[in-house]
Structure formats: C-alpha cells, structure tokens
Amino acid sequence: MSEQIAFAASAAAPAAEAAGIHKQFGSTQALRGVDLTLYPGRCLGLVGRNGAGKSTLVSILSGIYPADSGEVRFDGVPAPPLGNVSAWRDRIATVFQHSMVVPGLTVAENVFLGRQPRRAGLIDWRRMREQTRQVMAEWGFQIDVNQPCADLTVEQRQIVEIARALAAGTRCLLLDEPTAALERGAIERLFARVRQLTASGVAVLYISHHLEEVFEICQDAAVIRDGELVLTGPASGLSKDDLVTAMVGPDAAATRADLTRAGAGRSAAAPAADRGAPLLVIDHVSAESPGGRVRDTSLQVRPGERVGMTGLLSAGVSTLARIVAGAAPYESGRVLLDGKDLPPGRRDLALRAGVGYLPEDRQADGFVSALGVAENSTMTITDWLARLAGFLRPQTRAAAAAPLTRALSIMSAGPDQPVGELSGGNQQKVTAARALARKPRLIVAITPTRGVDVASKTLLLAELARVTAETGAALLLATDELDDLAICDRVIVLVRGERFTEFTEPPFDREALIAATEGMARDAAAGGGASKGARPTAHPTPTDRGHHDRASGLRRHSSRRPRPGRGRSRPPGTQPAHCRGLADPRGRAAAGPCPADRRRQPGQQRVPHRLQLLRHRGADRSPRRHGGR
Numbered sequence: 001m002s003e004q005i006a007f008a009a010s011a012a013a014p015a016a017e018a019a020g021i022h023k024q025f026g027s028t029q030a031l032r033g034v035d036l037t038l039y040p041g042r043c044l045g046l047v048g049r050n051g052a053g054k055s056t057l058v059s060i061l062s063g064i065y066p067a068d069s070g071e072v073r074f075d076g077v078p079a080p081p082l083g084n085v086s087a088w089r090d091r092i093a094t095v096f097q098h099s100m101v102v103p104g105l106t107v108a109e110n111v112f113l114g115r116q117p118r119r120a121g122l123i124d125w126r127r128m129r130e131q132t133r134q135v136m137a138e139w140g141f142q143i144d145v146n147q148p149c150a151d152l153t154v155e156q157r158q159i160v161e162i163a164r165a166l167a168a169g170t171r172c173l174l175l176d177e178p179t180a181a182l183e184r185g186a187i188e189r190l191f192a193r194v195r196q197l198t199a200s201g202v203a204v205l206y207i208s209h210h211l212e213e214v215f216e217i218c219q220d221a222a223v224i225r226d227g228e229l230v231l232t233g234p235a236s237g238l239s240k241d242d243l244v245t246a247m248v249g250p251d252a253a254a255t256r257a258d259l260t261r262a263g264a265g266r267s268a269a270a271p272a273a274d275r276g277a278p279l280l281v282i283d284h285v286s287a288e289s290p291g292g293r294v295r296d297t298s299l300q301v302r303p304g305e306r307v308g309m310t311g312l313l314s315a316g317v318s319t320l321a322r323i324v325a326g327a328a329p330y331e332s333g334r335v336l337l338d339g340k341d342l343p344p345g346r347r348d349l350a351l352r353a354g355v356g357y358l359p360e361d362r363q364a365d366g367f368v369s370a371l372g373v374a375e376n377s378t379m380t381i382t383d384w385l386a387r388l389a390g391f392l393r394p395q396t397r398a399a400a401a402a403p404l405t406r407a408l409s410i411m412s413a414g415p416d417q418p419v420g421e422l423s424g425g426n427q428q429k430v431t432a433a434r435a436l437a438r439k440p441r442l443i444v445a446i447t448p449t450r451g452v453d454v455a456s457k458t459l460l461l462a463e464l465a466r467v468t469a470e471t472g473a474a475l476l477l478a479t480d481e482l483d484d485l486a487i488c489d490r491v492i493v494l495v496r497g498e499r500f501t502e503f504t505e506p507p508f509d510r511e512a513l514i515a516a517t518e519g520m521a522r523d524a525a526a527g528g529g530a531s532k533g534a535r536p537t538a539h540p541t542p543t544d545r546g547h548h549d550r551a552s553g554l555r556r557h558s559s560r561r562p563r564p565g566r567g568r569s570r571p572p573g574t575q576p577a578h579c580r581g582l583a584d585p586r587g588r589a590a591a592g593p594c595p596a597d598r599r600r601q602p603g604q605q606r607v608p609h610r611l612q613l614l615r616h617r618g619a620d621r622s623p624r625r626h627g628g629r
C-alpha cells in the first residue's frame with residue numbers, strides 16, 4: 001500500500017484488504033507477500049505481464065482459493081471461511097477472466113445464479129426474467145433472457161457476466177479483464193457504470209492489458225511483477241511508461257532491444273502484383289451467424305500478403321474469418337485455397353490444406369485444458385512428429401514446441417504443465433503456437449492479442465509478420481484492436497456483413513478506420529483527407545449506399561460529420577445496423593433507441609480506441625519461461 005494512496009484515501013476505512021498474501025502452485029510462486037487495499041469510492045487499476053499473478057489475487061480475494069499465508073479482510077473484519085459461499089457473495093462480486101457462464105442455463109438464470117428472487121419460498125421466475133430484461137435493456141442489448149447462454153456470442157456472454165456482478169449490489173467489485181471481449185459501445189457503458197458505482201461508494205479492482213483504460217477510470221494504479229507488488233500510487237501521478245517499466249522490470253532496456261530486433265526481423269512484403277496468383281479466394285460468400293452475418297462478400301489474398309479485417313463485432317468479421325478457417329458453415333458462395341474448394345465447416349480439411357487458425361474463443365476452441373503446453377503447441381503436427389520417429393516421445397514434442405514457446409514468450413512451469421493452469425494470456429499464446437506449428441500457408445487469426453500483455457503483444461505480432469515474410473504464408477487478421485493492424489499490408493472494413501471500404505496504404509489512419517467501422521465517411525476517405533489510402537470496396541453493392549445514407553443515424557458515434565444533405569435519418573426509436581447483431585442474430589430491425597445514442601454523462605470521456613503504440617517494449621526474461629531464449 002503506497003503512502004500516496006493511503007493519504008488520498010485516509011478518510012475512508014478499507015473496503016477490502018489483502019495482507020501479506022503468498023500463493024504457490026507446485027513449483028510456481030504465484031504471489032509473494034502481496035498487500036493490496038481497496039477503498040470505498042475508488043477504482044484501483046491492477047496491471048502486470050501475463051502470469052504476473054493478477055488473476056490468482058482475484059481468486060483469493062473472491063474466496064475461490066485459500067492463500068498459503070496472509071489474510072483477506074472486508075471492512076476490517078477477517079473474511080468468512082472459504083466454504084461459506086453466500087457470505088463471500090455478500091461481500092464481493094467478481095467478473096472472472098475465464099468465463100463463469102453456465103452454458104446450459106438461460107441468460108436470466110445466469111444473471112441471477114445463486115441469488116434467484118423468491119416469493120413464498122419458491123423462485124420467482126417472472127420477476128427474475130423481468131429484472132434480467134431491465135438489466136439487459138440498460139446495456140442496450142435485447143438478448144432473449146430465455147435463451148441458453150450456449151447460443152450467445154463471446155461478447156454477449158461477457159455482458160451476462162458483467163450484468164451478474166453489477167446486479168449483485170456488493171460494496172466491492174473485482175473486474176478481471178472485463179473489456180477484453182467487448183466492443184466500443186459496451187466498454188463505454190461499462191465505464192459509465194463503474195463511475196456511477198464508485199461515486200456511490202463501491203470499491204473496484206480493475207484489471208486490464210489496455211493501460212489507457214486504467215487512466216480512463218481508475219483513481220489509483222498498482223503493478224504486479226512475478227507475484228510481487230512493485231508499484232502503487234494515484235493514477236494521476238503515473239504515466240503509461242511508468243506502468244510498462246514497472247511491469248517489465250530491470251531487464252527492460254535489454255528486452256526492449258530484443259523486441260526491436262524481433263520487429264525489424266519482418267521484411268517488407270512484396271508488392272501485391274509480384275506475389276502471383278491469389279492464394280485465398282472468397283467468392284460472394286453469404287452466411288447467417290449469431291456472431292454477425294456475412295452478405296455476398298468477396299476477397300482475395302495473395303501469398304505473403306497480410307490482410308486485416310475489422311469492423312464492429314457484429315459486422316461479420318469473425319464470422320468470415322471462421323468460414324475461411326473451416327470453423328463455420330456458409331450458405332452460398334465459395335472459398336478456395338490455391339484454386340481448390342475448402343468445404344464449408346470442415347476445420348479438419350482446412351487444416352490439412354494448410355490453414356492455421358487462432359480462434360476467437362480460446363477456452364472453447366483454442367486448446368485442450370488438461371494437456372501440456374508442448375502437446376497443445378504441437379497438436380497440429382502430431383502426424384509429422386510420429387512419422388519422423390515412428391513413435392512419439394514427450395521429448396520429441398518438447399523439442400518441437402521449444403522454438404515456438406520461445407518466440408511467443410510463453411511462460412509456464414515446463415512443457416508438461418497443463419494449459420488449463422496457465423494464465424489467460426499464456427493460454428492465448430499456446431493457441432498461437434498451435435496455429436503456427438504446422439507451417440501454414442494461410443494463417444487465420446481472430447483477435448490474436450486478446451488478453452496478451454503489452455510487451456508480449458509486440459512479440460506475437462512480430463512473429464506473425466516474420467512467419468509471413470519468411471515463409472510466404474498469407475495472413476488474414478480479424479480484429480477490433482486497431483494497433484494489431486499495423487502489421488497488415490491492407491485492411492478491409494466490414495459493415496453489416498459487407499465490405500464497406502478498404503485501406504491500402506499503411507500506416508492506416510486510426511480515426512478513418514474508426515469512422516469506417518461505424519459505416520461512415522467512405523467517400524471522404526476515398527477522396528483523400530485524413531484517411532490516406534482508403535478506397536471504396538472493390539465490390540460495391542447497392543446496399544453499400546444504404547450504409548452511407550444512414551450516416552446521420554451514426555453521427556453521434558463519431559466526431560466526424562457526414563456531408564450536408566447526404567444523410568437520411570433512421571426512424572426515431574430504431575437502432576442502426578451495428579446494434580442489431582446483438583439485438584437480433586438475424587439482423588432484423590430492432591425497436592428501441594440505439595444505446596450508443598444516449599448522451600454521455602457530464603464529465604464522461606470518450607473511450608480511447610485500442611490503438612496504442614507501445615512506447616516501451618520489453619519481454620519477460622523470467623527463468624520460468626521454458627524453452628530458453
């Protein structure tokens with residue numbers, strides 16, 4: 001606990017305290033004497049590299065794990081015994097990093113899990129559904145509250161988790177990377193709620209790898225490194241550089257040089273014209289999906305080319321990427337790799353044809369929790385490894401995995417550690433290793449840096465860039481993290497499942513990209529101005545005009561103004577397209593105002609978009625990183 005925070009919060013008694021917490025898992029010392037205090041009415045931002053111990057601390061503060069030593073206190077009183085779940089639930093509400101939504105239960109049942117409203121001793125289902133509807137309406141989502149959570153998108157499930165924690169009404173709230181799967185509108189609403197809650201005296205712990213978010217909503221900040229709290233203080237007295245330097249530690253200068261080399265390792269891709277025939281052809285593909293529909297979309301990617309795809313999450317970006325990876329079906333059109341059809345929804349055939357895949361939902365599709373790091377990383381090349389030796393020994397796998405785990409800076413206790421025991425960001429890196437192991441000809445990556453710390457993010461992107469430059473593999477990168485697009489040769493923006501515009505000249509203008517994702521300013525972009533290199537889609541469709549005509553409906557999302565006379569207002573009380581994907585999986589017009597149209601609260605700032613170029617770059621040189629350097 002820093003003196004500065006103590007001074008700032010001296011008037012209030014702590015709402016929650018972790019005092020001298022130690023926690024060890026096998027040979028891994030996850031926490032080493034951590035002291036952390038949460039004060040009523042203040043939000044503390046906790047940051048640190050992947051595997052630093054953040055989620056372990058959250059689990060101990062939530063009564064999931066016992067500490068080996070040390071004490072948790074609420075309002076100065078020792079925490080209840082671990083098994084007393086309802087007593088913990090009265091004191092603290094948590095949004096965990098790993099999904100705690102029960103897929104087989106409905107949205108309403110999940111929101112009120114363990115604290116269902118009752119009448120005459122029985123669960124009051126009607127009230128439960130009604131209250132859930134209200135909570136969802138507050139979030140601007142018209143999710144059917146009777147829908148099983150298994151049918152929801154990753155973002156919708158995250159909203160259910162957040163709604164559950166916020167509705168609990170506790171004095172302490174822990175949020176472990178709550179925005180990782182959220183798009184801009186939902187992040188703004190979450191931040192507004194966090195501000196309201198702190199204003200009403202709630203103590204909040206906020207964990208994020210988006211450091212700018214810490215400065216956006218936190219009064220205090222703390223950095224944890226290798227299980228130790230190394231920096232705490234009021235956020236106003238700290239810079240992003242201070243946080244990154246504390247996260248990376250004394251090796252910062254050396255590791256920064258490593259990273260610069262890693263980044264420089266990628267050579268500039270050859271001009272498109274020199275790269276020969278297209279490797280990937282997406283030909284007028286259409287698909288319906290709860291994650292966003294795709295409509296009559298075409299795209300070609302040449303060998304060695306790195307093509308970014310972005311848009312609001314409901315715009316069909318991840319759907320199209322999943323289609324190409326063979327992980328989702330489509331209704332019409334064709335997908336060809338090297339002139340050969342990739343059958344819809346056949347991930348096995350796509351893998352064999354040379355498509356490496358980093359899925360969006362790493363927990364569901366990215367790894368096998370009970371298997372080790374080496375086995376997961378080399379899962380896609382089991383046949384190769386077995387063929388080489390005639391049989392497959394663990395050492396063979398470990399040797400094959402070592403270069404990948406090293407390049408991606410995967411931190412674990414060793415090649416045999418089950419991936420389920422790794423920190424969230426390291427699980428994501430294992431997913432990346434698995435995708436790269438088979439030396440793919442096409443890499444399809446959906447939000448590959450989600451949950452990855454700022455330094456490892458640079459390494460991961462540099463590795464993707466290096467692989468494409470050196471092997472001639474093509475990259476299709478679907479993301480809402482605009483800084484990830486920096487490695488791309490061009491960027492396609494999808495709006496409502498269709499190609500809206502394309503940016504062809506890096507570096508890509510951030511504001512123009514944001515405007516384009518919101519279906520705005522395509523003409524302005526094409527005409528030059530701020531969005532250098534943007535050009536109208538190669539396949540304009542009649543409905544493309546429709547997006548532009550709806551500019552007035554979208555205007556309040558952006559500081560840019562549509563040209564006078566071009567906009568056509570959408571009917572009052574209806575939602576613009578980007579709100580519909582979540583409101584209605586089939587994209588039908590939904591009633592009710594667009595949540596993003598609500599005016600910002602006084603003093604509330606616009607959420608900075610996720611385009612943050614690292615000023616500090618560093619890599620973890622922890623001895624726990626296996627595979628050596």
Ligand SMILES: Nc1ncnc2c1ncn2[C@@H]1O[C@H](COP(=O)(O)OP(=O)(O)OP(=O)(O)O)[C@@H](O)[C@H]1O
Pocket residue numbers: 025026028029030048049050051052053054055056057097411412413421422423424425426451453
């Ligand atoms: N159940 C477990 N069994 C074994 N090791 C574990 C377990 N849970 C966490 N660890 C280890 O403890 C360390 C801290 O992990 P933790 O999940 O707290 O990191 P984190 O700071 O949340 O990282 P991230 O930013 O990637 O989410 C890691 O080395 C992790 O592998």
Ligand SMILES: [Mg+2]
Pocket residue numbers: 054055056097176423424425
């Ligand atoms: Mg974590």
